[in-house]
Amino acid sequence: DAGVTQSPTHLIKTRGQQVTLRCSPKSGHDTVSWYQQALGQGPQFIFQYYEEEERQRGNFPDRFSGHQFPNYSSELNVNALLLGDSALYLCASSLGTGGFFTNYGYTFGSGTRLTVV
């Protein structure tokens, strides 16, 4: 049973460029959450998608946007990249927004390491 799959694993972008990161949730999961983990920091919540809609959003600017597809996979888009966007981007999947932690909890992917130069 495949867990959460993220692609690519690493990439390097230049300031001002745009980037798209991809996430395939664990089989049977329908909710995807994205987190940003800067070097030496804990992960910070970006947003969560359920039923193809953004359900919750953390304190991130509009340059960060996302999408969820009918097959539950998700993309994270970041426009006008800044040096400070360099981080490990983690995707987590779960089943529904109800019973979130009690029954199923999150499953995290291994992340995409984004370096902005």
Place this chain on the structure above:
Amino acid sequence: AQSVTQLDSQVPVFEEAPVELRCNYSSSVSVYLFWYVQYPNQGLQLLLKYLSGSTLVESINGFEAEFNKSQTSFHLRKPSVHISDTAEYFCAVSANAGGTSYGKLTFGQGTILTVHP
């Protein structure tokens, strides 16, 4: 809103010694509490969680944590550590099912546990 403070950024310890990783949280609503472990170049793995009931929770690999509501703490302990426990540990909190930010994890800054032979 919730916040998490991990009181030690690094904890060095010798193999077979006991260890405690400290975590304090702040929240205006009732919470769920978690400990995650992250090995180098990997995503996050759930170590243990407190949802309700007994305030002492245990993991399958010998870690335990105790929820102390009066001190708003959720310290992680292990009576005898192994080299393989070397990793970064994150304490996290979420509003429980009645909270508006249910489903979103707020993480601490992390504690790097290094076990020396």
